Amino acid sequence: MKRFIIRILLCISVFLLLLFIGGFVQSMLNGEFEQMYGAALDELEYYEGIGYAFGKNIMLPTMIITLTIITMWLQSINHRLGSKKKSTLKKEDIQGPFILYLRSFIDDANTRKSTNTLSDVTSEEEALVEVLSDIAPVYAIGNPKDKKSPLGASRLYVSDDDWKNTVEYLSQRAQVVVLRLGSTDSFWWEVKMALGKIDKQKILFVIPESDSLDSILVLSRYLLEQNVDMSKMKTSVSKKRFGSISSFIYFDENGEARSSDFVAYRFTSLILSYANMLRSSLADFRKRFGLVTKAPKVRKLRCLQILIIAYFFIIGAMQMFSDSVTLNIASKNTIEAFRDDVVRVNESLPKNIAMGIVWQSMYLDNEYLNIVYCYPEEYFELFSQDYCDSDEIASSLIKYIPESLVNKIIKFNITLAYHIQNEIDVSQEYVVNISPSRLKKLREYAESHSSVLDVLRSQFELMEIPLEVEEGVTLISAEVIGNNVTYIYTLDRGMCIDEEGLLELKNSIIEDLSSDKNIVKSIKEEGVHFVYVYQYEDGEVNARLEILPEEF
Amino acid sequence: METITLRVYRKKAFTGMAMPYAIKIDGVKKGTIKNGESMEIELPNHNCVLMVDMVGNSMTLHKLRKEVVLFPEYCSTGVIECEVDTKNNWLGGLTFGLLQAVGKTTLNINYNAK
Numbered sequence: 001m002k003r004f005i006i007r008i009l010l011c012i013s014v015f016l017l018l019l020f021i022g023g024f025v026q027s028m029l030n031g032e033f034e035q036m037y038g039a040a041l042d043e044l045e046y047y048e049g050i051g052y053a054f055g056k057n058i059m060l061p062t063m064i065i066t067l068t069i070i071t072m073w074l075q076s077i078n079h080r081l082g083s084k085k086k087s088t089l090k091k092e093d094i095q096g097p098f099i100l101y102l103r104s105f106i107d108d109a110n111t112r113k114s115t116n117t118l119s120d121v122t123s124e125e126e127a128l129v130e131v132l133s134d135i136a137p138v139y140a141i142g143n144p145k146d147k148k149s150p151l152g153a154s155r156l157y158v159s160d161d162d163w164k165n166t167v168e169y170l171s172q173r174a175q176v177v178v179l180r181l182g183s184t185d186s187f188w189w190e191v192k193m194a195l196g197k198i199d200k201q202k203i204l205f206v207i208p209e210s211d212s213l214d215s216i217l218v219l220s221r222y223l224l225e226q227n228v229d230m231s232k233m234k235t236s237v238s239k240k241r242f243g244s245i246s247s248f249i250y251f252d253e254n255g256e257a258r259s260s261d262f263v264a265y266r267f268t269s270l271i272l273s274y275a276n277m278l279r280s281s282l283a284d285f286r287k288r289f290g291l292v293t294k295a296p297k298v299r300k301l302r303c304l305q306i307l308i309i310a311y312f313f314i315i316g317a318m319q320m321f322s323d324s325v326t327l328n329i330a331s332k333n334t335i336e337a338f339r340d341d342v343v344r345v346n347e348s349l350p351k352n353i354a355m356g357i358v359w360q361s362m363y364l365d366n367e368y369l370n371i372v373y374c375y376p377e378e379y380f381e382l383f384s385q386d387y388c389d390s391d392e393i394a395s396s397l398i399k400y401i402p403e404s405l406v407n408k409i410i411k412f413n414i415t416l417a418y419h420i421q422n423e424i425d426v427s428q429e430y431v432v433n434i435s436p437s438r439l440k441k442l443r444e445y446a447e448s449h450s451s452v453l454d455v456l457r458s459q460f461e462l463m464e465i466p467l468e469v470e471e472g473v474t475l476i477s478a479e480v481i482g483n484n485v486t487y488i489y490t491l492d493r494g495m496c497i498d499e500e501g502l503l504e505l506k507n508s509i510i511e512d513l514s515s516d517k518n519i520v521k522s523i524k525e526e527g528v529h530f531v532y533v534y535q536y537e538d539g540e541v542n543a544r545l546e547i548l549p550e551e552f
Numbered sequence: 553m554e555t556i557t558l559r560v561y562r563k564k565a566f567t568g569m570a571m572p573y574a575i576k577i578d579g580v581k582k583g584t585i586k587n588g589e590s591m592e593i594e595l596p597n598h599n600c601v602l603m604v605d606m607v608g609n610s611m612t613l614h615k616l617r618k619e620v621v622l623f624p625e626y627c628s629t630g631v632i633e634c635e636v637d638t639k640n641n642w643l644g645g646l647t648f649g650l651l652q653a654v655g656k657t658t659l660n661i662n663y664n665a666k
Contacts, residue, residue, distance in 0.1 A: 096663040097623045135621045289621045290601045
């Protein structure tokens with residue numbers, strides 16, 4: 001069950017890793033933004049582009065490295081859980097040369113652990129067995145409590161009565177007897193037997209890390225009995241960077257003990273496996289069998305490992321810089337390319353938009369396209385910040401800008417300037433900073449809300465009535481009922497609108513509303529009927545103006 | 553027995569199928585074998601080291617290579633058989649041999665082949 005879960009997690013991890021590697025390779029193949037987007041680069045929002053560049057160049061390699069570490073870790077667990085069925089091997093089955101690996105059974109728990117290197121998912125015992133198998137296959141006496149044979153040396157399971165005979169028999173036939181220093185009585189019996197009955201040259205002691213020198217002292221006592229003095233030898237029991245092996249003791253042709261430290265090279269684990277570190281540490285011992293062990297070029301490997309890790313980040317950082325420069329250049333080029341368009345659009349736009357809002361100017365300032373509208377002083381409250389910020393007012397203004405231009409704008413400002421007696425009070429300006437993506441949404445909103453009746457209804461809700469539109473003329477009611485839009489104004493006594501004035505007023509309203517084809521289209525489609533009533537305060541009607549849809 | 557014959561057989565395997573193995577005895581190249589091929593080598597009558605080394609290993613970080621000591625005194629038939637097998641390491645393959653070797657070479661020695 002545990003292995004099943006690990007395998008599922010491993011599959012997910014590998015799938016994600018492949019996905020990210022695929023994305024990385026694809027982004028490398030596609031190259032720069034210019035190649036990826038081509039003409040569409042002009043439409044890419046600057047910050048969107050920078051975000052994409054960061055994701056591609058920095059986040060992607062980081063994710064690949066993180067997922068690789070996770071995958072290796074899961075693979076390591078999966079590998080260790082994959083034990084074999086309990087072996088039924090007998091000592092008579094062993095033919096040819098072999099190596100006998102002896103240790104305390106309680107140490108199996110330590111040697112089953114991963115060696116904690118990136119390039120190795122194997123356990124410490126497997127790595128040691130791989131190195132020793134350069135000489136001959138490795139066999140060990142199995143722990144009777146094993147449910148499955150652990151990975152590493154091939155196990156022989158023998159009865160409690162027979163194990164001493166088996167160990168002795170195999171030790172005498174083995175090419176090498178490897179003794180991993182332990183603390184149990186059985187192990188020390190094996191040491192005593194090996195030192196007494198077999199050729200010392202065949203013995204290799206594996207010294208694991210330890211907090212005390214107790215085991216070493218016992219070993220030195222046994223060796224002293226064999227006339228081998230360990231006192232002049234430097235035998236390490238200190239903890240190494242990887243695994244639990246600290247050093248080795250073996251005997252040369254003259255029967256003199258030699259020790260060799262296990263050297264765990266720092267910052268090479270991505271390239272140099274634990275097994276190769278063991279090979280390097282056992283170079284002298286291996287030489288006896290004709291095995292040549294080249295010392296690892298540690299500096300070279302270290303540089304290589306740094307380069308491998310740095311590759312992703314250096315390349316990523318360079319790409320990031322290159323992409324941001326590309327985006328900046330593209331942004332500037334876009335502005336330059338459309339400067340003429342901006343001037344042309346500026347000239348062709350209607351000056352009087354609606355509700356007294358006057359088109360002021362459109363100009364380019366660095367990478368911003370600035371559009372300035374002005375409105376009369378009395379509309380100040382109407383265009384309060386909250387109102388300007390709403391999508392409705394923004395979309396109603398944006399629809400005057402041609403789509404061809406909008407699509408090519410990278411940064412976009414709309415300024416609603418406060419208009420006092422033909423002077424623009426810029427201190428009161430309100431800037432709407434709109435990104436192209438928001439602009440597109442606003443346009444869609446504008447298109448879906450193009451109904452004149454809806455627009456007027458929302459405008460009326462926001463108007464503060466009564467509203468004095470000019471001296472002596474006050475708007476007291478503005479409402480939309482069905483298709484009828486009714487404005488009721490009160491006039492001061494003494495004021496009078498004659499037929500000529502009424503006609504002038506009608507033409508002015510039609511001209512204003514006709515400036516936008518969409519409005520005219522909407523009026524005709526919806527059959528909007530405008531009614532303007534001018535009356536005195538006592539309710540006496542002075543003039544009534546009706547505008548039918550057909551008149552537009 | 554004055555001379556011993558070493559019969560090297562490369563088992564067909566997917567990993568490294570395109571690349572031959574160089575067969576070296578005591579560091580001296582004796583020939584190459586491709587997937588499914590075998591070759592015979594005369595061995596000196598003393599311990600020697602057999603190494604199978606995939607061609608193109610110098611280009612990779614993790615090598616497909618294995619060496620083993622041969623002990624002729626264990627051979628009674630005059631023929632030592634060595635089966636070269638290349639096991640796939642899918643994680644090494646997925647990472648293009650960057651983190652691990654793409655496979656693992658194993659040598660199975662039979663000292664009393666017929």
